[in-house]
Amino acid sequence: MSRKRPGGGLSTPQQVAKFLGVSVLSGAVLAGLALPAVGAFGLAARGTMEGFDEIPAMMERPPLTQMTTILDADGNRIADVYSRNRTVVPLDEMSEHLRQAIVAIEDARFYEHGAVDLQGILRALTTNAQSGSVEQGASTLTQQYVKNVFVEAAGDDPEAVAEATIQSGAAGLGRKIREMKYAIQLEEELTKDQILENYLNITYFGQQAYGAEAASQRYFSKPASELALHEAALLAGLVQSPSQYDPVQYEETALQRRNTVLASMVDNGAITEAEADEAMALDLGLNVSQPRQGCVTATNDAGFFCDYVKWEFLANPVFGETREEREALWALGGLTIRTTLDPQAQEAAAQAAKDGAFAEDSVSATVVGVQPGTGHILSMAQSRPYGFDLEQHQTTINLNVSSEMGGSAYGFQPGSTFKPITAAAALEEGISPALEYTTDNEIAVPKSDFRDCEGRPLTDESEPNYELGNERDDMEGTWDMTDALADSVNTYFVELEREVGLCETMQMADELGVERGDNEPLAAVPSLTLGSETVAPLQIANAYATFAARGMHCAPVSITAVTDAEGEELPVPEPSCERVMAEDNADTVNAMLLNVVEEGTGSSVALPGRQSAGKTGTTNDRRDVWFAGYTPDLATAVHVGNENQNEAMVGITIAGQYHAQAGGASVAGPIWRQAMNGALEGVAPSTFPEVDVPRGEGDDDEEEDDRPGGNRPGRDGDEDRDNRGRPGRDRD
Template identity: 55%
Template structure:
């Protein structure tokens, strides 16, 4: 076939023919039906002659019936999740690929791939007649497919089919099956692409879509994987090795078999010499070079996140997939996430994250029978600054994929009872209703639960009794002292006075509308004692409202998102609302500052700045908390058994023995160390404190620092969404629920919590 005849299949000639079916038919006529059938036969190693008539007939008919356009899916790329400073937290991908333009691929790499895969690439059209005839001859001699006839353009089309199939093995098998139909389809689309794209664009697309082994898709990822460099910096021996991988990435894998890889590399180098790309001297010198691997292992997913930020990384993914801002439907959001190419800048403060992880390592070991989770939030913005836990992200023993810091809907578990850390919400509701912080109650050691009513007017009779932590803890108390000593009977009385409905409305304003597991809030007289399970993120965000002088801001993890083309996507804005007056917030801040300065939270006190907070410990000591804040940072610390099976009695945590664990002696020091490190170099701010009423008839102020948390039990037995299934998820995957063990008594109907026989807990 003459050179002039071959040129009629060039893109311009094809374009002039008018395109569409007529152009395709001209191409078929030019190549000749026998050659077109030969393409099929060469690829399938069918006996020549005998099958020729059938092949020609099916080829012509199938060719005309194919759709006219090849749909090229967006190539899946890696996404990069960054911290607030722009540092990379993790890279996530379904296929590790970074698309680069042809100008950013070393010329020697372009020559190597063309030389070994299709050395006549620039001389023929979509099909190479000489290559077809050569392959037919070789395959007929061997009786097998010893040589293929596919041009580089046809190979690109096949890779498009594979990319479109995604990770579905059946779809991939169908996309690569050796059939006449697939070969015809491949050929027609190759002709289309030669017209539409031209040689340079086809080569660029091919280099970006091709699989090079070791999870590397595209030449940029391959250069990074094997040589830890960019594709534009590849040398001759390196380019030849990568080009050689395309034929069989597993057979020539240099990491697993350097001998085979080097043989294949030298074959490519020799081919480059034969086609005139390099001189003989260059070829001989390159063949003598070692492979020179400098492997960068694939680091995919949140499990590889730096500074222990795997759970935060996972939370970012959950937020992205759940937010309509990133796509109208969940299906579209999943598609966008899987296609990748995203650069997601988050709120994570690397200094704060490092401080959280350092504090966790210091106080709770990963091998301990219980775990801890810590979340830091910025008041006024809702930005999540840090999120960590003692059980690492993973699948091994004492690892988990459950994020203990968040609700189940965001990848967490069913949460944990926060105990007395709920009491400030009751105090805030009372102050908003005009009650004085000097309000005094008798606050005996033990008292019957009062009757309460919800916002719908449903009444819950007071059944059972609630005790304080210590028998010496007897009032009367005013609110500041009751807060410092965490007096159960005071806050149950206050709740009854202000009305359970007002308390629940306050918690709703603070972002508490349901339990961490997604269930309705349990309603009853023990609501103020923190019997509804919460997550650390929920509690930190609620307390940040006090620091922000009454304005609640929803937690936020994503600051900005750019797509693969560098276009900025719309991201959710910070949503804030006034939850209480500044006067109420200032009063709460003054009281909770007293808790840290003189009360149960003394071990959380910071030496160089104002801090405030509240301890919490549940019955049976399944959970202990400290939730606190400075004017510019709020944090929640939980310690407990994620499965809610291990009581924290006679237990060693972080190498330290505890007869009984309190919120004051384990979570509080974790909070202090995490927050103090996170605030290094940050502005020192002070609370706007207000005068508090003097206490009336308080008992010994230094007596029983750790007092009165959840006087209720762990299974609030009411008929309105109580904690009947308050267990937390274990470590064997999302969605596995472990019911809490029930105590040896049954609560009366209509009551959450109640006396468990005196075995209540301290702050």
């Protein structure tokens, strides 16, 4: 609809075009819409010269983009995401005042004329001719709706939007004629109320609000059904120029426009003078709600989980055969997505992450929890907030997940949290946990003793041996598998890896869902068992969840139900679970990791009143520290480190506490304990199956508890070392 312009002359080509355009259309209508070629402009339909009858008879009406709502497992709102903030509602869920106001100000004879209002065109012609400028337009509500359909179909394409809204010249006239023809078609297909409903759901009201419902929520924080007269008049006045009459920015201009609408409603017989006077005496009555768009506004610090939901949706073929189809469905919106997020577990994880590392610290903490037996992601949090403001230490990189799901480029070295995977591979190969190795504190193992999955021995002429050491200088002696896990003995696990096979270890990791953080396969290197390959925390949490589920591996999942805008249920991913370990072998791993928490390096973070199993992890130079642990109900992995892996956590302050050397038990462990305690509060303690784990004989001349490398509670004995006994990153 044309806006009033100051001044009395036709001073620009655009004004001339608009004036002549209205004149031509009037003549066309008077001629019965038989439009061969009219005036100097001719007829430009779709930007070309073609006849009215050549315009396609049917107008495509794409579904309206709407807001998608993401819910947690209890049905609480996590976030609203949208390309356009819109919620489609039926006409009977819009205030009658709003319906009357829109008709009165935009098309007073809407219920009396057809698709094209000849009387309105003649009135516009007369008014514009008398003023010498374009004072009035002649588009009906039906024509305006058609234009909005063109704009909606254009999406975010600037050229398409410009074509859909062009006002001047032959192209502008062609657009008007297309609108007229499609308006005629619509008036044959739909009732007036249906057209009005469509119009009120599609039109833009400013402030990122599309449609009456979103506008009512934006300006008045209430549904459109509850709009009072003065509120409805304000919204109706916005559609002509949402920016010019923006009540948030221009209160006085908006007030004048609202009162103009009220006066039009009196003229149209919708309300009385007294009702209008009463409404005009009121102020705007705004109760503005800020748009809660996207994962930045997620509740319960669940921004990273919200982000993961989108990545999972776009990656899973169940939501569309191609990536393009899935992206189109996501952009269309109108979905309600029920997720796996447990609000209690998420609150505990988020608080633990923030307490364990401050947002402004040089390192960050991540926490992710998985439900054993389902793969449901119950929590996902980071110490740095989700967002785009770098000055506030925000980030949108989800450090809990792999790169293809929005994570860091490579992931993080897991250190000794990988050792249980080697133990699992050994048990599956029939190796007894009683197997003992007697080693020095530092050893050298020929690389040719290891073979990749093609059966080829590893060779390196420049460095034929893999040289490594234990955490402490006194860690030499005899260990079985239980003791080696409890005290995190590097030399034992490299010997075990050589025994079970490097390929078998890699295959076990793959079956547990562990790959590199860049989603490439793990490399065949002897240091694999010591956690030299970079992985994502979610992968470690899910691998440990498999142990807790007695060998049943379930792929991680965040989406459990999806309904579309019509309330129809859409297909969702089926649970993807398979047995990857024998129950008794998984039970044995659980018993050995239970021992780690009760008597080994993880004893300082044991959960009071309930059984828990887990493993510390500290990488070379202490660039990454971990604690991954679980009960039968929940597996959680915690990582603390620098996102770029370029800072050794030595002589460092984290969360206000100084650490001479950061460790898995001292830094990551307390975060894990806080997250687990909070998540499981009110959950009855459960226990692991009792297992009689075979044990080795130990050194002949010493009691078991006094053996070098035996069970010594409360230490971080899990750092990989090079052949010089100093921290150093494995480069194999």
